[in-house]
Amino acid sequence: MPQETILNYIAAAAALRDIAIEEDCLPGIAANLSLLLYHCAIVSSEDTKSLEPAELLRP
Amino acid sequence: MRKTGITGSEQSVQTSLDRAAAMRHLNCFTAMFANEALAAATAIDVAPGPLPLRGMTFAAKDLFDVAGRTTLAGSRINEVHPAATQSATSLLRLQSAGAVLVGLTNMDEFAYGFSTENAHYGPTRNPHDPGRIAGGSSGGSAAAVAAGIVSIALGSDTNGSIRVPASLCGVYGLKPTYGRLSRAGAFPFVADLDHIGPFARTVGDLAAAYDALQGPDPRDSACLGKREEVASGLTGQPPADLRVGVLQGWFRQGAQEDVCAALDQVAAAFPRAVHAELASAQAARSAAFCLTAMAGADLHSKPLRTRPMDFDPAVRDRLLAGLMLPAETAYQVRRARRRLMDEALQLFQHCDVLLAPATPCRAPEIGQDAITIEGREVSVRANLGLYTQPISFIGLPVIAAPVRVAGLPIGIQIIGPPWREDLIFQAAAHLERAGMTGAFSSAEQQARVPL
Numbered sequence: 001m002p003q004e005t006i007l008n009y010i011a012a013a014a015a016l017r018d019i020a021i022e023e024d025c026l027p028g029i030a031a032n033l034s035l036l037l038y039h040c041a042i043v044s045s046e047d048t049k050s051l052e053p054a055e056l057l058r059p
Numbered sequence: 060m061r062k063t064g065i066t067g068s069e070q071s072v073q074t075s076l077d078r079a080a081a082m083r084h085l086n087c088f089t090a091m092f093a094n095e096a097l098a099a100a101t102a103i104d105v106a107p108g109p110l111p112l113r114g115m116t117f118a119a120k121d122l123f124d125v126a127g128r129t130t131l132a133g134s135r136i137n138e139v140h141p142a143a144t145q146s147a148t149s150l151l152r153l154q155s156a157g158a159v160l161v162g163l164t165n166m167d168e169f170a171y172g173f174s175t176e177n178a179h180y181g182p183t184r185n186p187h188d189p190g191r192i193a194g195g196s197s198g199g200s201a202a203a204v205a206a207g208i209v210s211i212a213l214g215s216d217t218n219g220s221i222r223v224p225a226s227l228c229g230v231y232g233l234k235p236t237y238g239r240l241s242r243a244g245a246f247p248f249v250a251d252l253d254h255i256g257p258f259a260r261t262v263g264d265l266a267a268a269y270d271a272l273q274g275p276d277p278r279d280s281a282c283l284g285k286r287e288e289v290a291s292g293l294t295g296q297p298p299a300d301l302r303v304g305v306l307q308g309w310f311r312q313g314a315q316e317d318v319c320a321a322l323d324q325v326a327a328a329f330p331r332a333v334h335a336e337l338a339s340a341q342a343a344r345s346a347a348f349c350l351t352a353m354a355g356a357d358l359h360s361k362p363l364r365t366r367p368m369d370f371d372p373a374v375r376d377r378l379l380a381g382l383m384l385p386a387e388t389a390y391q392v393r394r395a396r397r398r399l400m401d402e403a404l405q406l407f408q409h410c411d412v413l414l415a416p417a418t419p420c421r422a423p424e425i426g427q428d429a430i431t432i433e434g435r436e437v438s439v440r441a442n443l444g445l446y447t448q449p450i451s452f453i454g455l456p457v458i459a460a461p462v463r464v465a466g467l468p469i470g471i472q473i474i475g476p477p478w479r480e481d482l483i484f485q486a487a488a489h490l491e492r493a494g495m496t497g498a499f500s501s502a503e504q505q506a507r508v509p510l
Contacts, residue, residue, distance in 0.1 A: 009383070010383060013382075013383040014383075017382065018364070019363070019364055019379070019382065020364075020367075021367075021379065022367065022368065025367070025372075025375065025376060025379065028372065028373070028375075028376030029376045029379045029380050031376070032352075032376050032377045032379075032380035032381075033380040033383055035380075035438075035441065036348070036349060036352050036380050036381065036384055037384075039345035039346075039348045039349050040345075040349055040384065040385065040388050040391075042341065042342055042345040043342055043345045043346045043349060043388065043391045043392060043395050044387075044388075044391055045342075046339065046341075046342035046395065046398075047342075047391045047394055047395065
């Protein structure tokens with residue numbers, strides 16, 4: 001994902017959630033968010049196998 | 060001034076305090092309780108009856124409550140918290156068994172990291188090479204045991220925070236089944252994944268500590284009603300004819316050659332060792348990564364809003380990123396967890412225990428940002444738990460055991476089915492008796508010749 005998109009997402013999410021983020025923190029947060037979204041993509045790509053009705057009903 | 064004519068627990072405590080002073084450069088401790096420890100030792104020396112841990116000293120990660128003291132969890136943020144009114148259950152149980160608490164140990168802030176390079180309290184240094192990290196987040200505890208300062212130490216493990224430092228410092232570490240040992244009075248991180256457990260230099264000491272720690276606790280809702288199962292007797296039994304699965308796939312990808320060689324060397328001690336697979340391990344590891352960020356961010360969301368600059372910067376940035384993950388991830392994480400547990404239970408129909416590396420490499424240098432995994436430079440802080448995260452994600456019991464190899468320590472994971480700590484203790488005792496695993500002193504480490 002382009003760096004600019006990540007930074008825009010952080011700014012929007014922070015504004016919506018009323019979180020003030022110092023300018024100095026942005027690169028670190030962006031790097032961590034990129035890594036987390038990479039892991040989210042791995043989890044999501046494996047998840048399609050489990051989306052059967054019986055599976056979804058499991059608590 | 061050092062007293063003369065002391066014996067028993069008092070002698071052990073004095074030796075421990077002297078050694079802690081001599082090893083101050085390792086930065087294992089954030090608090091020492093010299094006077095309290097000597098007073099407790101005096102009382103134990105005159106106490107009647109058997110005490111299984113009499114004469115043993117212990118340390119605890121600085122996230123366990125000590126009555127009368129504010130629990131810092133490696134942070135400055137918590138300095139405004141009130142003092143604990145009661146000590147953690149695990150501390151009280153070790154003390155009831157005759158062990159004496161000498162101090163609290165350094166850790167990654169709020170247990171979020173694998174290196175114990177704490178921005179507030181400095182890095183803990185590896186006793187085998189002070190230029191290298193001890194691992195984390197329970198790095199101070201592992202280093203204090205490895206340096207011979209204490210007999211046992213308590214740590215916590217959410218993603219590998221007992222097993223990673225045990226591996227890098229060359230000691231034994233136990234992460235029991237989720238819910239086996241009480242976490243009451245331990246500062247939380249991720250309620251679904253938090254475990255506590257001991258470090259020790261021998262399997263016998265590890266089992267003795269584990270036995271003293273067991274028992275249900277109404278103060279921890281995950282630790283209710285499970286019967287105690289004594290492990291100490293198991294370590295002297297003849298070698299068990301265990302069916303052993305050596306995990307392949309995810310658990311070898313990215314491991315350095317010497318780590319794979321150490322694992323193979325250990326596996327050869329089991330005549331019935333076979334290759335085994337957990338196909339969902341990678342997704343489970345990613346799911347654990349995401350769950351940790353989300354739950355940690357939730358736990359600390361208030362100070363993240365009000366006092367962000369008082370956090371360790373590396374921890375703050377990870378937590379703030381965790382606040383911004385999509386909600387659907389929470390449900391996908393749950394399904395990933397179930398999938399891996401189903402696979403593991405299937406595997407345990409054919410295997411008694413599983414073996415895997417504990418870390419992909421030996422201890423990196425202090426300040427080193429990246430390690431090479433499969434030809435890619437990746438963050439040290441995020442990736443030392445590559446092989447531990449999938450296992451704690453499904454709460455399986457694990458002993459991290461130090462392999463007898465040349466050079467810096469390498470640890471392996473001995474993984475059991477849920478509630479079968481007995482099997483992993485049998486396997487660990489077998490390996491120790493066979494001379495395949497065991498802790499080295501720092502001096503011994505330097506003097507050894509390659510196997």
